Amino acid sequence: MRIKILITFLFLAVMSSVALAASVRVITQEGVIRKDRRFFSPPVIRAPYGSVLEEKGRQGEWLLVNYRRKEGWIHKSGVQGQKFETTSLASGRAQESSQDEIAIAGKGFTPEVEKAFREKNPNMRYDQVNKVQNFNLDEQRIQSFIRAGGLKEPGGGS
Amino acid sequence: MKKFLSPAAVLAFLLLVPGCAELAEMGRTLGEEAGILSAQEEEERERLVDQSTSAVRPMTEQEEYFLGRAVAAMILSRYRLYDDPRWTQYLNEVGQTVALASDRPLTYGGYHFAILDSEEINALSCPGGMIFITRGMLRQVKTEDELAAILAHEVAHVNHRDGAAAVQRSRWIQVVTLLGTQAAQKYGGAELNELVSLFQGSAQDVVKTLLVNGYSRQEESEADESALTFLHRLGYNPYALPDTLEIMAQRQGQGNTGGIFATHPGIRYRASADMAVISQNKWAKESNPARDQRFRQVFASLQGKK
Numbered sequence: 001m002r003i004k005i006l007i008t009f010l011f012l013a014v015m016s017s018v019a020l021a022a023s024v025r026v027i028t029q030e031g032v033i034r035k036d037r038r039f040f041s042p043p044v045i046r047a048p049y050g051s052v053l054e055e056k057g058r059q060g061e062w063l064l065v066n067y068r069r070k071e072g073w074i075h076k077s078g079v080q081g082q083k084f085e086t087t088s089l090a091s092g093r094a095q096e097s098s099q100d101e102i103a104i105a106g107k108g109f110t111p112e113v114e115k116a117f118r119e120k121n122p123n124m125r126y127d128q129v130n131k132v133q134n135f136n137l138d139e140q141r142i143q144s145f146i147r148a149g150g151l152k153e154p155g156g157g158s
Numbered sequence: 159m160k161k162f163l164s165p166a167a168v169l170a171f172l173l174l175v176p177g178c179a180e181l182a183e184m185g186r187t188l189g190e191e192a193g194i195l196s197a198q199e200e201e202e203r204e205r206l207v208d209q210s211t212s213a214v215r216p217m218t219e220q221e222e223y224f225l226g227r228a229v230a231a232m233i234l235s236r237y238r239l240y241d242d243p244r245w246t247q248y249l250n251e252v253g254q255t256v257a258l259a260s261d262r263p264l265t266y267g268g269y270h271f272a273i274l275d276s277e278e279i280n281a282l283s284c285p286g287g288m289i290f291i292t293r294g295m296l297r298q299v300k301t302e303d304e305l306a307a308i309l310a311h312e313v314a315h316v317n318h319r320d321g322a323a324a325v326q327r328s329r330w331i332q333v334v335t336l337l338g339t340q341a342a343q344k345y346g347g348a349e350l351n352e353l354v355s356l357f358q359g360s361a362q363d364v365v366k367t368l369l370v371n372g373y374s375r376q377e378e379s380e381a382d383e384s385a386l387t388f389l390h391r392l393g394y395n396p397y398a399l400p401d402t403l404e405i406m407a408q409r410q411g412q413g414n415t416g417g418i419f420a421t422h423p424g425i426r427y428r429a430s431a432d433m434a435v436i437s438q439n440k441w442a443k444e445s446n447p448a449r450d451q452r453f454r455q456v457f458a459s460l461q462g463k464k
Contacts, residue, residue, distance in 0.1 A: 049220070
C-alpha cells in the first residue's frame with residue numbers, strides 16, 4: 001500500500017514538472033507580446049499579470065509564446081517559468097528559485113496592505129509617488145531618442 | 159527497501175528540494191490519509207515545513223513593487239519633487255534607455271525616474287524600479303553619458319534587488335511565518351495590523367540603507383560592474399562612470415560629508431576598480447556631439463538655477 005502511494009505520488013510529481021515546463025506566467029502588471037524579438041517591435045497582444053502563456057521556443061533573452069491564439073515574443077524578465085530570478089534573503093543576492101510568484105501573490109505586500117498602511121500614515125506622499133509613476137514616455141519617443149543620440153538599440157541584455 | 163521508502167525520508171526530501179512546496183503538500187495529504195505518519199514524524203514534518211518556508215520564500219516581483227512604493231512615499235515625505243516636465247522627460251529618456259539595456263529590463267511596475275529638490279549630492283533606487291536623483295547631483299553632471307552612468311548604477315541596484323535585500327532577515331521571516339497561517343491569508347484585523355506593521359518596518363529598513371547606512375562595498379562594486387556593461391551595450395562612454403566617481407571624490411575631499419558621501423564609501427577605490435574593468439574588456443572611449451548638445455540644451459538653465 002505504501003509503495004503504491006509513493007509510486008503514484010512520484011508519478012504525479014514528474015508529470016506536473018513536464019506540464020509546467022511548457023508554460024510561463026506574466027509577472028509584470030501588463031505583459032506585452034511583440035511581433036519580433038525587440039523592445040520596439042509592435043505589440044501583438046497584451047496579457048495582464050498572472051496570465052498563462054504557452055511557451056513555443058526561446059532565442060537569446062526572448063521567449064516565443066502563444067496567448068489567446070496569438071503568437072509573439074516576450075522578454076524573459078517579464079515572465080516566470082518553473083524557475084525564475086528572485087531575491088534570496090539568506091544570501092542577499094538574486095538567485096534562481098522555484099517559488100511560484102502567482103501562488104504567493106495576494107498574500108503578502110498587496111494593495112490591501114498598502115491601503116491599510118496609507119490609512120495609518122496619511123503623511124506618506126503617495127500622491128507624489130503616483131505622479132512619478134504616471135509620467136510615461138511612449139516607445140516611439142524612446143526609440144527616436146536612442147537613434148538621435150547615436151546609441152545602439154537595446155535588445156534586452158543579450 | 160523499507161529504509162529507502164521511509165515516509166519521513168521522502169517528505170524531508172520533498173520539503174527541502176526547491177520547488178517542491180506544492181508536492182510536499184500533496185505528500186502530506188497522502189501521508190495523513192494513509193495514516194503512515196507517527197507523532198514523531200508529524201513533529202519532524204512541522205519542523206521541516208517551518209524551516210523550508212522561512213529559508214526559501216523570497217519576495218515576489220509584486221511585493222517588491224509595493225515595498226518600493228512605500229519606500230518612495232517615505233523619501234518623498236522628506237524631499238520635494240523637482241517638478242519640471244522638460245527635465246523630467248529628459249531624465250526618463252536617458253533612464254528608460256539604460257533600463258532597457260539592463261539584465262532586468264522589465265519589472266512589475268516598470269522603471270520611473272524623478273528629480274528630488276535637494277542640494278545634497280545623491281541618487282537613490284527604490285525596490286522595483288523607482289529611481290531618484292537630486293538636483294545637487296545633477297549640477298555635478300557635465301554630459302549625458304555621465305548622467306547615464308549614474309542612472310545605470312542605480313538601475314543595477316534594482317537589477318540585483320539590493321533594496322529588497324536590505325529588509326532585515328528576521329523581519330522577513332516574520333512576514334513569511336504570518337502568511338503561513340490561514341488567518342493571515344484571509345486578512346483578519348489583528349493579522350492585517352501585524353502585516354502592515356511589518357510592511358512599514360521593511361520599508362524603513364530600506365530607507366535607512368538608502369539614506370543612512372548605504373549598501374555594502376561589494377554591492378556597490380557589483381552595481382558599478384553591471385552599470386559599465388549596460389553603458390557599453392548602448393554605446394555610451396563607459397569611462398563616464400569612473401570620471402563621475404573621480405569628480406565625487408574631489409567633492410568629498412573638499413569637505414562634503416552628507417548624501418552620497420555618507421552612503422557610498424570608497425568612491426576613489428571604485429573609480430580605480432571601474433577603470434580596471436574597462437581596461438580588461440578593452441572598451442573604447444565613446445562620444446557623440448548630438449548627445450552633448452541635447453544635454454547642454456536641457457540642463458543649461460538647471461546649472462544656473464538656485
